[in-house]
Amino acid sequence: DIQMTQSPSALSASVGDKITITCRASQSIKTWLAWYQQKPGKAPKLLIYKASSLEGGVPSRFSGSGSGTEFSLTISSLQPDDFATYYCQQYNTDAPYTFGQGTKLEIK
Amino acid sequence: QVQLQESGPGLVKPSQTLSLTCTVSGDSISSTTYYWNWIRQPAGKGLEWIGRIYTSGDTKYNPSLQSRLTISVDTSKNQFSLELTSVTAADTAVYYCARGKKFGGWFDPWGQGTLVTVSS
16 A cells, blocks of 8 residues: 655644645655545545645635655645644555545644 | 435444445436545544445455455445444444545545444
């Protein structure tokens, strides 16, 4: 299986800050990567697919980049609604799909 | 608007079979564009992909669960189902169903999730 490692595991930031979360794959996954946002008690919500394509309805302050084994999710100016846990997911191989362990974004 | 809804028992005894159904509305499960997936999340932990099914009935399972897992589809009811046998406490989790792009692999949308506890 392809292992996905996110860093940091937790992050404290303030409203208006710019933050970046990194996701590393144990082997090349080209650009077959998605990012999700999850709030407590809720299902994950798709933010980004194909590493950098913004899902419809997702604010433009979210952006994704990367290819191969290194990827990042950037939020350009944090809003109160953005404090949540973020997961990356690879879908390079035809299953099993795997997720990163998550990054919890908290208010400083 | 596509919606998925999980249903099934919230409590299962150890060694028994966990059975869940996902009902899809706003889209046809017979669509050739999507796979239909199960994903789970133990409390306070990360996400684990369980497996998927296509409208034809073709399945793909996570090797870690394959020996205990069956996913099936009922196109007449626009539903797909999960059966996990010989459960233990390690199978306690919130179980989500989700639609996945066939020529992609990302999941959207997801059901709201259902908590299944394995306990005697």
